[in-house]
Amino acid sequence: MSRGRDQPQAPSLRSSGARRYVRKDPTPAILGGPPLFADPLFLTRPILPDEADFDALMRRVFASSWLTNNGEVLLELEKRLRLRLGVEECAAVCNGTIALQIALRSLVEEGEVVTTPFTFPATVHAILWNGLQPVFCDIDPDTYNLDARGVEAVVSERTRALLPVHVFGNPCDVEAFGKLAAQTGLRLVYDAAHAFGVFARGRPIGTWGDLSVFSFHATKLFHCAEGGAIVGADPEAFRRIGLLRNFGIVGEEEVEGLGTNGKMSELHASLALLVLDRVSDEIKARQRRYDLYAERLSRLGGVKFQARAPDAVHNSAYCAIQIDPQQFGLNRDQLHAALRAENIFARKYFWPLCSTNEPYRRLPSARPELLPNASRVAARILCLPLHGRMSEEQVNCIVDRIETIHAVAPAVARAAVH
Numbered sequence: 001m002s003r004g005r006d007q008p009q010a011p012s013l014r015s016s017g018a019r020r021y022v023r024k025d026p027t028p029a030i031l032g033g034p035p036l037f038a039d040p041l042f043l044t045r046p047i048l049p050d051e052a053d054f055d056a057l058m059r060r061v062f063a064s065s066w067l068t069n070n071g072e073v074l075l076e077l078e079k080r081l082r083l084r085l086g087v088e089e090c091a092a093v094c095n096g097t098i099a100l101q102i103a104l105r106s107l108v109e110e111g112e113v114v115t116t117p118f119t120f121p122a123t124v125h126a127i128l129w130n131g132l133q134p135v136f137c138d139i140d141p142d143t144y145n146l147d148a149r150g151v152e153a154v155v156s157e158r159t160r161a162l163l164p165v166h167v168f169g170n171p172c173d174v175e176a177f178g179k180l181a182a183q184t185g186l187r188l189v190y191d192a193a194h195a196f197g198v199f200a201r202g203r204p205i206g207t208w209g210d211l212s213v214f215s216f217h218a219t220k221l222f223h224c225a226e227g228g229a230i231v232g233a234d235p236e237a238f239r240r241i242g243l244l245r246n247f248g249i250v251g252e253e254e255v256e257g258l259g260t261n262g263k264m265s266e267l268h269a270s271l272a273l274l275v276l277d278r279v280s281d282e283i284k285a286r287q288r289r290y291d292l293y294a295e296r297l298s299r300l301g302g303v304k305f306q307a308r309a310p311d312a313v314h315n316s317a318y319c320a321i322q323i324d325p326q327q328f329g330l331n332r333d334q335l336h337a338a339l340r341a342e343n344i345f346a347r348k349y350f351w352p353l354c355s356t357n358e359p360y361r362r363l364p365s366a367r368p369e370l371l372p373n374a375s376r377v378a379a380r381i382l383c384l385p386l387h388g389r390m391s392e393e394q395v396n397c398i399v400d401r402i403e404t405i406h407a408v409a410p411a412v413a414r415a416a417v418h
Contacts, residue, residue: 030415091231111159112133112160214230215228286317296399330412353371
């Protein structure tokens with residue numbers, strides 16, 4: 001609903017991280033009140049380095065005239081990532097989707113790959129893009145991750161690999177998947193797009209499985225605008241990965257096999273190096289805001305938080321809640337509409353399920369009755385704004401407004417229909 005002309009214009013927060021002044025009228029915007037925030041409050045905001053530092057690094061790159069093809073900045077980035085992620089091998093690439101495609105291609109040539117329907121489409125696209133057959137398995141209703149016991153039941157003689165996702169950075173049951181892969185001879189690749197800096201069972205998240213893949217997209221906790229990386233421990237696998245990301249080229253006059261152009265440029269690697277210096281502070285800031293959300297919203301009927309894996313160090317990359325329509329008084333879509341009216345841009349991650357998308361909906365494993373937990377979570381999930389440039393006051397204001405919306409749920413439900 002639009003703001004009336006006779007209502008005062010409040011100052012608003014800009015990207016500097018300054019204090020955001022919010023509307024004090026308690027009437028939800030969907031019921032005619034002014035929006036809580038004068039400007040959109042988005043789900044996330046990327047870490048940005050100091051402009052002077054970035055300019056200095058760009059001058060170094062420009063002076064070298066070496067803009068891509070394994071320049072010195074990229075090599076420095078890969079070295080620092082190996083240390084930061086606690087891994088033996090790291091190959092930086094141009095984006096997380098290419099990282100998934102290359103990782104799978106380096107290990108699997110044909111057959112089926114078991115994965116989750118509750119993920120971003122890139123996970124499943126990478127399987128099909130490589131000429132492999134995705135097989136969906138249901139998720140755990142509390143952690144949102146692929147259910148290891150369910151996976152064991154769908155593995156067949158055609159299965160060649162498992163592709164679990166650490167959903168919202170929450171570690172999978174890495175011990176169960178590792179045991180299953182060892183018993184069956186399957187390759188194990190983790191989609192760790194959300195899991196930068198996470199530890200599971202006392203180990204860095206990238207040390208589990210054959211390979212792990214990170215996304216460095218601008219929406220991610222650690223980013224370089226567009227980028228990604230593959231990590232692991234097997235030097236021979238990374239020899240193949242090095243060829244796959246560079247057209248299969250061995251030398252100036254030899255191409256060993258099929259490959260693609262997956263290289264990361266020096267420009268993106270430069271941004272990554274500078275963001276890397278700030279990512280630990282960002283994780284701490286997000287954790288404080290996540291804890292504030294959890295402390296307050298957990299007391300509100302009909303709001304359920306993701307069950308975090310035990311014995312893990314989390315990065316609080318996302319704040320995901322489920323909305324129980326009976327207990328809360330509104331369904332997820334109605335709350336989403338009410339928050340959008342307040343200029344709070346929450347997101348329905350991951351709705352719709354990948355298994356319902358056109359390339360996959362006719363697969364036998366995509367039948368909704370086989371995926372009851374994923375279907376239920378996807379219909380109730382809502383990710384709230386969470387990033388280090390938010391103030392704790394903003395988190396409190398969002399929770400205050402959710403409480404107000406909850407208190408007048410019947411009126412909001414009627415307004416959300418129109």
